[in-house]
Amino acid sequence: MGHASRCIPIIRDQLNDGNRVIVSANGGALSLLQSIFPNLEYIDIPFMEITYPEDGNMSRHFFWRGPALLQSIWREHFALKTMVKKHGIDIVISDSRFGLWSKKAHSIFITHQVRILSPHFEGIINLLNQWVMNRYDEVWIPDYAESPGLAGALSHPDHIPKHAKYIGPLSRFNEPIQKANEELEAVIIISGPEPQRSLFEAEMARRFIESDAPALMLRGKPHEPSEKIIGNLKIVGHLDDQSLIEALSGCKKVISRSGYSTIMDLDVLKIDAEYIPTPGQTEQEYLATLQTSN
Incomplete structure (x- = not known):
């Protein structure tokens, strides 16, 4: 998903230059790109x-x-x-x-x-x-x-x-968000390969279902758009960019894996986050420490 999201501005640039664009992706990345660029040609x-x-x-x-x-x-x-x-x-x-x-x-x-x-x-x-x-x-x-x-x-x-x-950070977003009333305790962004993705989702669900304030969990599954509410936690498969910006503008904090694409997105939006690296993934452990120290 992360690599797909950071390809969005590149695809847009190529289309704006009048180029024919063919995309190769699979799984959640394919679902995300097809939702944004439904008229492109996709190959496997x-x-x-x-x-x-x-x-x-x-x-x-x-x-x-x-x-x-x-x-x-x-x-x-x-x-x-x-x-x-x-x-x-x-x-x-x-x-x-x-x-x-x-x-x-x-x-x-x-x-x-x-x-x-x-x-x-x-x-x-x-x-x-x-x-x-x-x-x-x-x-x-x-x-x-x-x-x-x-x-x-x-x-x-x-x-x-x-x-x-x-070439500078790559993000599907263009400018910082304007903070609104903080109605959400947290927005939790779930991402990464299995099985660690599901383990992270379960851990965050346990943490926020009994929370005193409402929270929103994004499962990172654009092909599973259903939503449900358990306690004070609203769980959705995916949000479009505008809905995501609205959620982020009205939350007290963001919690996510320290994937680089997420870091670039939040840098453009000027949002701090609580980064929880994937266990054993040296890159994410390093990036989480780096972002915390900056």
């Missing part, structure tokens, strides 16, 4: 779904899934070759999809993780990351050029690739 390029372990041991998890990840990179790379030829694609913009470069199209890779932090195998992981970035014609870094920006050491390492550039 298969990729490996990322999951996070319940015990939070990311290093062990990805060590065992490493071969499958490499296989997935090459599978999506060769699938793209077919799509480029079939659809006459001139430009490919890949948001953290490692295998989507092509010698037949100008290929752009979007990442805020020019450096990937990891408690184990960081050197090997970053060699792979550099190898991937070097396959592309350009690398776009969605952060402020001045260090530390929003992503700190992730986006501002000692050196960045020569073909990389900072």
Whole structure:
């Protein structure tokens, strides 16, 4: 979902430039983009779904899934070759999809993780990351050029690739919100891969169902738009941008995972948040600490 939301301004820019846009996405990301851009053409390029372990041991998890990840990179790379030829694609913009470069199209890779932090195998992981970035014609870094920006050491390492550039934060929102009467105790934004997404949702539900003041939980599921109220907690699958802005303008605090797309959105809206990182995800743990200290 996060990567899809930060692609929204890029898609809008391409459409405003008069370009034909073809989108590849799946799951909740596909539902979100189709709700905003119903008239675009959508194609399927298969990729490996990322999951996070319940015990939070990311290093062990990805060590065992490493071969499958490499296989997935090459599978999506060769699938793209077919799509480029079939659809006459001139430009490919890949948001953290490692295998989507092509010698037949100008290929752009979007990442805020020019450096990937990891408690184990960081050197090997970053060699792979550099190898991937070097396959592309350009690398776009969605952060402020001045260090530390929003992503700190992730986006501002000692050196960045020569073909990389900072493009500023990417957000579907354009300006700060105007705060209104704070009728909600909190807006809770649920996101991330399973099973940690559902564990986070259950934890927040327990915390706010018995709250003395009303709260709103966004489940991050645009394909499940139903809503329900349990105690003082209203639970919805998804809100459109305007409804989300109205909710955020009338809440005392925001609680969310420290995903980078959420951080960029809240930075544009000028809203502080209580960030709760996904257990064992070094990137989110670092970003949560960085945002708390800024």
